[in-house]
Amino acid sequence: PPAVADPTHTVSTTCPYCGVGCGIQLEVDDATDRIVASHDDPDNLSSVGMLCVKGRFGYTFAQHPDRIQTPLIRDGERYTGPFRKATWDEALDLVATRLVEYRGDAFATLCSAKATNEDGYVQQKFSRLIMSSNNIDHCTRLCHSPSVEAMLTSLGSGATSNSYTDYEGAGCLVVIGCDPTSNHPVAASRMRRAIVERGAKLIVINPRRIDMCDYADLWLRSYPGTDVALLNAMAQVIVAEGLADADFVANRTEGYDDWLSVIEADTPEHAATITGVSADDIRDAARMFARPPGSCLIWGMGITQHTNGTANAHGLLNLALVAGQLGRRGSGISPLRGQNNVQGCGDAGCLPNSLPGYQGLRPDTLVRFGDAWGAPGRIPDAAGLVVTEMVESMERDDGVRAMYITGENPLLSEPDLNRADELFRRLDFLVVQDIFMHETAQLADVILPATSFAEKDGTFTNSERRVQRVRQAIPPVGDSRPDWDIVCDLARRMCDKFTYQHPSQIFDEMAQLTPIMSGISYQRLDAEGGIQWPCPSPEHPGTTYLYADDFPRGDRAKFVAFEQGAVAAETPSDRFPLVLNTGRVLYHWHGGTITRRVDGLMARTPSLEVSINPQDGERFGLRDGADVQVRSRRGSLTGVARYTYRMRTGEIFIPFVRLGDSAANFLTNAAYDPESHIPEYKVCAVRVEPIEP
Numbered sequence: 001p002p003a004v005a006d007p008t009h010t011v012s013t014t015c016p017y018c019g020v021g022c023g024i025q026l027e028v029d030d031a032t033d034r035i036v037a038s039h040d041d042p043d044n045l046s047s048v049g050m051l052c053v054k055g056r057f058g059y060t061f062a063q064h065p066d067r068i069q070t071p072l073i074r075d076g077e078r079y080t081g082p083f084r085k086a087t088w089d090e091a092l093d094l095v096a097t098r099l100v101e102y103r104g105d106a107f108a109t110l111c112s113a114k115a116t117n118e119d120g121y122v123q124q125k126f127s128r129l130i131m132s133s134n135n136i137d138h139c140t141r142l143c144h145s146p147s148v149e150a151m152l153t154s155l156g157s158g159a160t161s162n163s164y165t166d167y168e169g170a171g172c173l174v175v176i177g178c179d180p181t182s183n184h185p186v187a188a189s190r191m192r193r194a195i196v197e198r199g200a201k202l203i204v205i206n207p208r209r210i211d212m213c214d215y216a217d218l219w220l221r222s223y224p225g226t227d228v229a230l231l232n233a234m235a236q237v238i239v240a241e242g243l244a245d246a247d248f249v250a251n252r253t254e255g256y257d258d259w260l261s262v263i264e265a266d267t268p269e270h271a272a273t274i275t276g277v278s279a280d281d282i283r284d285a286a287r288m289f290a291r292p293p294g295s296c297l298i299w300g301m302g303i304t305q306h307t308n309g310t311a312n313a314h315g316l317l318n319l320a321l322v323a324g325q326l327g328r329r330g331s332g333i334s335p336l337r338g339q340n341n342v343q344g345c346g347d348a349g350c351l352p353n354s355l356p357g358y359q360g361l362r363p364d365t366l367v368r369f370g371d372a373w374g375a376p377g378r379i380p381d382a383a384g385l386v387v388t389e390m391v392e393s394m395e396r397d398d399g400v401r402a403m404y405i406t407g408e409n410p411l412l413s414e415p416d417l418n419r420a421d422e423l424f425r426r427l428d429f430l431v432v433q434d435i436f437m438h439e440t441a442q443l444a445d446v447i448l449p450a451t452s453f454a455e456k457d458g459t460f461t462n463s464e465r466r467v468q469r470v471r472q473a474i475p476p477v478g479d480s481r482p483d484w485d486i487v488c489d490l491a492r493r494m495c496d497k498f499t500y501q502h503p504s505q506i507f508d509e510m511a512q513l514t515p516i517m518s519g520i521s522y523q524r525l526d527a528e529g530g531i532q533w534p535c536p537s538p539e540h541p542g543t544t545y546l547y548a549d550d551f552p553r554g555d556r557a558k559f560v561a562f563e564q565g566a567v568a569a570e571t572p573s574d575r576f577p578l579v580l581n582t583g584r585v586l587y588h589w590h591g592g593t594i595t596r597r598v599d600g601l602m603a604r605t606p607s608l609e610v611s612i613n614p615q616d617g618e619r620f621g622l623r624d625g626a627d628v629q630v631r632s633r634r635g636s637l638t639g640v641a642r643y644t645y646r647m648r649t650g651e652i653f654i655p656f657v658r659l660g661d662s663a664a665n666f667l668t669n670a671a672y673d674p675e676s677h678i679p680e681y682k683v684c685a686v687r688v689e690p691i692e693p
């Protein structure tokens with residue numbers, strides 16, 4: 001029979017969900033321009049032919065009928081008046097006219113860790129150059145800001161030091177405060193490969209019995225908020241038993257004696273009384289971690305989302321330093337990044353205290369960027385507000401009055417949502433740019449429709465610092481436009497810059513001004529696949545692991561000591577006797593704005609489950625599978641009780657996805673870590689009550 005022409009074409013791009021950064025191949029029906037399938041990419045250097053359920057089946061959101069397809073302007077009363085469709089000129093003229101009233105500290109912007117590096121770069125440039133404001137932040141504030149804070153202090157860089165290949169070459173993996181099987185499934189597969197095929201030891205440290213416990217040599221079930229005591233005690237064992245890497249400590253670190261004087265009293269016996277982990281298990285974990293050939297520390301928000309989050313992160317770094325588990329193959333530190341481009345968003349300068357490439361607001365850097373941007377002296381030199389400070393400032397007359405939010409939904413991601421909603425209603429002007437309507441967009445004065453990952457070109461940077469191409473597979477849905485294109489069109493109404501025609505021009509400018517990326521270009525990415533920064537020249541192959549010879553802060557990394565303080569800002573009481581732990585689930589992504597629009601994923605997890613130990617369930621009169629109300633001092637939600645022995649008595653778990661009217665952040669506490677300003681999402685006091693049918 002005659003050959004039948006293939007009715008589809010395939011586009012290689014990068015998964016838009018988590019920070020693992022898997023390569024996906026989108027199959028597009030040529031007749032309808034619809035994506036009809038997503039396949040793994042065997043050539044992708046990060047995912048090596050694997051995909052999880054979200055990468056494989058989660059693409060349908062891109063062409064969901066709920067997509068916002070035209071600019072929208074609020075008519076009539078603020079917050080309650082209807083939106084009407086507008087042209088791009090009408091909407092952008094209005095935004096430009098209103099925003100000029102708020103130049104300086106009255107303006108703030110939230111960038112999107114779901115958008116590309118190029119999108120983030122032009123948005124921070126818009127804020128600094130046109131709005132004269134460093135009030136720029138993104139979701140890393142709510143996930144890994146303590147990790148970044150601690151790593152910048154101790155090492156001089158806020159990035160993951162190693163690569164997924166290091167897991168496979170390690171003798172021991174320590175998985176602490178994260179559930180990779182649910183949140184970073186392909187990275188979890190590479191961990192399991194290390195354990196099953198190469199015999200690596202696995203230590204899990206988590207109050208919940210996560211799936212990885214099934215593979216663990218040791219599971220330390222510490223109480224929430226007690227990680228400083230646990231990590232100090234492990235370090236104390238390493239020193240006391242002569243397991244420290246004396247050469248590394250002597251030649252590549254500073255502050256050892258001061259640190260040791262603080263942690264010497266943190267014996268395993270002392271830590272056992274705080275953490276609930278036996279002294280013998282603490283000793284065994286320390287010995288496993290310190291032994292050759294190498295160990296990797298892998299962590300998530302169970303470490304960071306605490307009022308002692310930065311202290312926890314320093315505890316991990318101190319452990320890596322004292323055992324010399326850094327700067328060589330099969331070792332290193334991995335804060336697993338949540339969103340697809342949270343690494344890149346920080347790299348691109350979407351931070352209140354640094355320009356692209358983590359270049360601080362120093363006079364020489366400001367001059368270099370000011371000259372390159374054709375506006376010498378225009379970039380403000382004082383650090384701006386982080387997102388939690390932006391929200392707090394709305395209470396004051398001299399606080400933030402106008403916001404431009406791209407691809408973020410703070411009225412789902414902020415803690416204590418009832419309070420956050422009150423504060424956002426005090427803004428004079430709110431612009432939201434996104435692909436779907438959501439809680440924050442409902443309050444906006446203007447909504448600008450952006451494209452999804454499938455409708456634009458650009459780059460994402462994954463958890464292992466690998467810059468990878470994003471390629472357009474389908475035309476923009478409706479009148480939506482790529483974020484970079486919208487920002488540039490808005491900017492051109494306010495100045496004569498921002499004349500880019502294609503994201504590659506934006507990338508080239510960013511690379512030219514950012515030494516860690518200056519050797520990367522679209523041409524190289526297309527020819528070689530992803531490249532890991534630092535990559536300082538076109539001949540440089542990229543860097544799989546950091547700190548082989550020195551650290552960005554100098555020759556020596558720094559020990560920083562913390563003692564175990566209060567375990568949490570809010571602990572159980574007679575009225576609120578249970579500890580609430582929040583996190584994520586496999587079939588939803590973060591707040592669920594995207595995955596709620598994927599039928600297959602919704603079918604797997606259609607309701608908000610409240611995981612509870614059966615003993616607690618019976619104690620409080622619940623039934624497995626029945627509706628339950630959960631209350632904290634700040635709000636309440638309705639979920640479905642799910643009995644599981646994965647939970648310890650006294651603790652419950654609720655994912656922070658919004659399903660129906662329920663979301664965990666109605667309950668969480670806005671108390672935050674003083675160093676990083678991350679809220680304490682991981683611990684608050686709640687009670688549960690049955691809902692009678």
Ligand code: SF4
Binds near residue numbers: 020047
């Ligand atoms: Fe996408 Fe993360 Fe799943 Fe990979 S592991 S397919 S990047 S969601």
